[in-house]
Amino acid sequence: MEIILTQDVERLGSKDDIVSVKDGFARNFLIPQKMAIAATETAKKVLAENIKQRAHKEAKLKDAAAEIAEKIANKKITIGAKTSSSGKIFGSVNTIQLAEAINKKGFEIERKQIILPEDSIKEVGTYTAKIKLHKEVVVSIEFEVVAE
Known part of the structure; x- marks a missing residue:
């Protein structure tokens, strides 16, 4: 049958x-x-x-998703964090702060869509994160963590 x-x-x-x-x-x-x-x-x-x-x-x-990926790929994101004199961050920068910074630029990205290179970022510097907009569309975005 x-x-x-x-x-x-x-x-x-x-x-x-x-x-x-x-x-x-x-x-x-x-x-x-x-x-x-x-x-x-x-x-x-x-x-x-x-x-x-x-x-x-x-x-x-x-x-x-591809259209959003094109627009977001060229953006430079800056995240401010409280740091010690040696450049270590008090706490860490995670997907929540990155999602908020991207949303301030005019995009609607949820934190679940963001994949960080490490679990959390604990030092000042430039990093690259991946944003999964669709199961076939993944865009890399560069962001910088600076001292406030």
């Missing part, structure tokens, strides 16, 4: 895959557990349309 998976099923396939399984497995387990639906002609057409629309939405999101 051919079925369309509505969610990922281990050792069988991922969401929206059309797979062939034994009739009993489909009728007694997969369909009642809402893991799959029968692969009728109508269901296949609906699946094809959903995949087409999802691809269109993904393309729009990726284009928007």
Whole structure:
């Protein structure tokens, strides 16, 4: 029996895959557990349309992310931090401060999108962070930590 998976099923396939399984497995387990639906002609057409629309939405999101990446790549970000006389920062600079500094420049970036080279930055200097705008669009941004 051919079925369309509505969610990922281990050792069988991922969401929206059309797979062939034994009739009993489909009728007694997969369909009642809402893991799959029968692969009728109508269901296949609906699946094809959903995949087409999802691809269109993904393309729009990726284009928007690429546009933001172009604008943000040339920006120089400066973060002020309280330091000792030797250049050590009291505390550390993390993704929260970096996200706030980027948002002040006019971009909407969440701290979860930022990947720092280290867990936290504890010295004054210039660093490079990566910002994941989309699963396929990652931009590097240079920022400087200065003493206040």
